[in-house]
Amino acid sequence: MLEKLxxxxxxxxxxxxxxxxxxxxxxxxIIKDLQRALIExxxxxxxxxxxxxxxxxxxxxxxxxxxxxKEHIIKLLHDELARILGEYKPLELKKTQNRIMLLGLxxxxxxxxxxxxxxxxxxxxxxxxxxxxxxxxxxxxxxxKQLAERNHLNCFVDMKEKNAVNLWKSCExxxxxxxxxxxxxxxxxxxxxxLIEEIKALDRxxxxxxxxxxxxxxxxxxAKKQAQEFLQALKISGVIITRMDSTAKGGGALTACAETKxxxxxxTTGEKINDIEEFNPSSFLSRLLGMGDLEALMEKIRSVTDExxxxxxxxxxxxxxxxxxxxxxxxxxxxxxxxxxxxxxxIPGFGSAKIPDNVLxxxxxxxxxxxxxxxxxxxEEKENPELLEKQTSRISRVAQGAxxxxxxxxxxxxxYRLLNExxxxxxxxxxxxxxxxxxxxxxxxxxxxxxxxxx
Amino acid sequence: MFTKKSYKxxxxxxxxxxFLREKISGWAKKLSKEEAKKQEIKAETREKxxxxxxxxxxxxxxxGFFEKIKTKISKTEISEEDxxxxxxxxxxxxxxxxxxYTAVEKIIWELKRRVLGREFLKDEIESEIKASLRDxxxxxxxxxxxxxxxxxxxxxxxxxxxxxxxVGIxxxxxxxxxxxxxxxxxDKRLSSVIAAADTFRAASIEQLKKHGxxxxxxxxxxxxxxxxxxxxxxxxxxxxxxxxxxxxxxxxxxxxxxxxLMKEIEKISNVCKPDLxxxxxESITGNDSVEQAESFNEAVGIDGIILTKADVDEKGGTAVxxxxxxxxxxxxxxxxxxxxxxxxxxxxxxxxxxxx
Numbered sequence: 001m002l003e004k005l006x007x008x009x010x011x012x013x014x015x016x017x018x019x020x021x022x023x024x025x026x027x028x029x030i031i032k033d034l035q036r037a038l039i040e041x042x043x044x045x046x047x048x049x050x051x052x053x054x055x056x057x058x059x060x061x062x063x064x065x066x067x068x069x070k071e072h073i074i075k076l077l078h079d080e081l082a083r084i085l086g087e088y089k090p091l092e093l094k095k096t097q098n099r100i101m102l103l104g105l106x107x108x109x110x111x112x113x114x115x116x117x118x119x120x121x122x123x124x125x126x127x128x129x130x131x132x133x134x135x136x137x138x139x140x141x142x143x144x145k146q147l148a149e150r151n152h153l154n155c156f157v158d159m160k161e162k163n164a165v166n167l168w169k170s171c172e173x174x175x176x177x178x179x180x181x182x183x184x185x186x187x188x189x190x191x192x193x194x195l196i197e198e199i200k201a202l203d204r205x206x207x208x209x210x211x212x213x214x215x216x217x218x219x220x221x222x223a224k225k226q227a228q229e230f231l232q233a234l235k236i237s238g239v240i241i242t243r244m245d246s247t248a249k250g251g252g253a254l255t256a257c258a259e260t261k262x263x264x265x266x267x268t269t270g271e272k273i274n275d276i277e278e279f280n281p282s283s284f285l286s287r288l289l290g291m292g293d294l295e296a297l298m299e300k301i302r303s304v305t306d307e308x309x310x311x312x313x314x315x316x317x318x319x320x321x322x323x324x325x326x327x328x329x330x331x332x333x334x335x336x337x338x339x340x341x342x343x344x345x346x347i348p349g350f351g352s353a354k355i356p357d358n359v360l361x362x363x364x365x366x367x368x369x370x371x372x373x374x375x376x377x378x379x380e381e382k383e384n385p386e387l388l389e390k391q392t393s394r395i396s397r398v399a400q401g402a403x404x405x406x407x408x409x410x411x412x413x414x415x416y417r418l419l420n421e422x423x424x425x426x427x428x429x430x431x432x433x434x435x436x437x438x439x440x441x442x443x444x445x446x447x448x449x450x451x452x453x454x455x
Numbered sequence: 456m457f458t459k460k461s462y463k464x465x466x467x468x469x470x471x472x473x474f475l476r477e478k479i480s481g482w483a484k485k486l487s488k489e490e491a492k493k494q495e496i497k498a499e500t501r502e503k504x505x506x507x508x509x510x511x512x513x514x515x516x517x518x519g520f521f522e523k524i525k526t527k528i529s530k531t532e533i534s535e536e537d538x539x540x541x542x543x544x545x546x547x548x549x550x551x552x553x554x555x556y557t558a559v560e561k562i563i564w565e566l567k568r569r570v571l572g573r574e575f576l577k578d579e580i581e582s583e584i585k586a587s588l589r590d591x592x593x594x595x596x597x598x599x600x601x602x603x604x605x606x607x608x609x610x611x612x613x614x615x616x617x618x619x620x621x622v623g624i625x626x627x628x629x630x631x632x633x634x635x636x637x638x639x640x641x642d643k644r645l646s647s648v649i650a651a652a653d654t655f656r657a658a659s660i661e662q663l664k665k666h667g668x669x670x671x672x673x674x675x676x677x678x679x680x681x682x683x684x685x686x687x688x689x690x691x692x693x694x695x696x697x698x699x700x701x702x703x704x705x706x707x708x709x710x711x712x713x714x715x716l717m718k719e720i721e722k723i724s725n726v727c728k729p730d731l732x733x734x735x736x737e738s739i740t741g742n743d744s745v746e747q748a749e750s751f752n753e754a755v756g757i758d759g760i761i762l763t764k765a766d767v768d769e770k771g772g773t774a775v776x777x778x779x780x781x782x783x784x785x786x787x788x789x790x791x792x793x794x795x796x797x798x799x800x801x802x803x804x805x806x807x808x809x810x811x
Binding site: 049109 | 547550551552553555556624625626627628631655656657658659661662664666679710712737739740741742743744763764767770772773792
């Protein structure tokens with residue numbers, strides 16, 4: 001996700017930082033790189049021109065001298081990028097019933113996002129219901145129903161009713177008990193008057209607390225116009241950007257939202273139900289520039305692990321001691337976070353560490369083996385895995401019992417050792433309160449040094 | 456019954472590229488005006504100094520002094536400096552219209568090669584530059600072919616059905632496009648069978664079945680989560696048994712970065728051995744369109760492109776970007792929610808719409 005853009009931006013800042021002398025040619029080439037990076041990320045062309053002019057002006061400013069100037073430019077670049085990404089404005093739930101209505105183009109991912117959003121709020125202790133009002137696309141109600149069933153969410157759809165307003169009226173009463181109601185509507189583009197009328201009628205009837213526009217990340221220079229038109233025609237309170245995984249950089253969608261002052265509430269990053277996260281421009285930027293985003297990681301971990309287990313884990317981390325079960329538990333929760341690939345970008349320093357791709361992919365397969373290995377161990381061995389290393393005959397016994405190779409057992413032990421070391425050195429930190437900037441940098445340094453990570 | 460004539464064409468064509476067309480002619484005018492102005496100033500100074508013009512053609516010797524001046528004013532050469540100055544404007548213009556950065560670079564480079572060092576008549580600069588730009592873009596966009604001809608070709612030579620595989624990322628409109636293509640083939644009196652090989656997305660099979668009911672086309676499906684290649688295989692066997700000339704295979708949308716899913720599409724392609732592999736993209740996609748098209752081309756080797764949602768935005772740049780990235784033709788544009796909203800892509804018309 002976003003690796004290429006992040007790479008290019010990092011290279012640009014490095015180029016500035018390493019330049020001995022910032023002359024005109026140097027500045028020109030830096031600006032050219034920057035323009036290319038941003039335009040390829042679909043950032044609005046005019047915005048890019050504006051940004052590069054500002055940087056050129058600062059770079060050519062004679063009053064700022066030497067090293068100071070470089071820092072000045074890097075800071076300016078950072079600030080300007082933060083500015084075009086917009087402000088941090090999360091979706092705040094109200095005490096009364098929240099009615100969240102989603103709108104968007106065809107195929108932007110509304111229905112999938114609705115299930116994700118419902119699941120997101122349900123996991124955070126709300127009573128969530130999904131309502132499907134897309135009466136046009138074939139099989140839209142079926143899709144929502146299947147998604148809801150798969151994730152144990154309550155869902156209200158009607159396969160036969162062909163009028164969205166009537167459909168809403170018929171299920172409104174049953175929604176009384178829910179405090180979060182997420183509403184799906186038919187895909188549209190703004191030029192379609194009929195659908196706009198329908199939405200206006202729905203708006204009057206439903207009186208949604210939030211009307212959210214769903215936009216795909218790969219939308220190009222059309223993003224600004226789309227955002228503006230939707231804003232003009234309807235009251236949009238916020239935006240969700242989908243398909244932020246893949247090579248799309250979301251520059252078009254993100255900057256269009258910032259320009260039209262529509263806050264981006266969430267971004268979605270994959271096909272699985274947990275692939276949704278709150279959008280925070282400052283942490284997004286720090287992830288983009290390779291500084292990691294532990295806040296988002298912590299938030300994700302909180303949402304998938306249950307509290308009791310976490311408390312126990314925290315205690316063990318504080319004591320600097322982990323058992324093998326903890327290791328497996330952790331890898332499992334990592335997988336439910338969306339796999340190592342997604343977490344990687346959030347850990348400081350990992351973004352630039354070289355991790356072979358196939359290592360990340362085979363995690364899931366390994367996990368299954370590890371569970372069998374654990375079952376073939378005695379209790380003593382589970383609590384003191386060091387025993388296995390001292391008496392290697394135990395390894396072959398366990399391997400035989402679990403039906404795996406000895407190397408699989410060894411790789412589990414290696415993982416255990418690695419985690420244990422990390423825990424020991426980090427035992428002074430209280431993860432539950434999040435990390436401040438200094439701790440993050442310290443961590444980044446540490447991970448940055450581990451150039452080759454093996455599992 | 457529907458005739459070939461009734462097939463909807465270029466419904467949104469007029470508004471679609473209006474923006475770009477105006478911009479391009481504006482740009483070409485600006486460039487030619489600047490040149491002309493400069494040339495006049497040059498000529499004036501030459502006249503004052505009484506110097507001979509730099510280049511004299513053979514026939515000029517017989518002409519009088521004023522004739523010489525006149526031809527000199529009306530003939531001009533665009534210098535590299537000037538071109539670079541104005542190419543920035545053209546670059547922005549193309550970028551604003553959703554042409555991907557790499558494709559824009561190529562266009563500018565090509566145009567430069569064509570325009571520099573050539574002499575233009577003053578009045579013709581604008582039209583000449585436009586012509587060069589048109590040639591450049593036309594060279595990038597490939598000539599589309601009609602799939603019904605390809606099908607007829609295969610029918611003439613063998614009894615096997617013609618197999619078309621549809622690939623693309625999530626939410627580009629593969630399922631809708633397949634329904635439209637089935638309708639298009641029906642117009643050409645070709646019946647088809649559709650394989651519901653998207654076994655991942657919720658309700659995708661139901662969606663296709665509903666299309667099938669409306670279009671009276673047979674849908675071959677299995678359970679959700681089953682092997683998509685097997686569904687494709689089933690559909691092909693069904694077509695062979697029932698002598699149906701065309702098999703359309705719908706696949707699950709997948710991000711081109713998901714390696715295992717790209718391997719899955721390779722497998723589907725290997726098992727079904729499609730005659731035609733079509734990439735479905737969105738015409739609103741920006742720079743990512745290049746990477747999307749390239750990755751699918753690498754995985755299965757696509758033969759053609761269909762761009763959907765062409766009615767959403769009037770910018771036409773994505774067609775240039777994907778053609779440049781894959782060197783494959785755009786065959787159709789999806790222009791609406793109805794089954795008939797599938798427009799044959801016409802290269803000439805496309806450049807005409809750009810005002811070239």
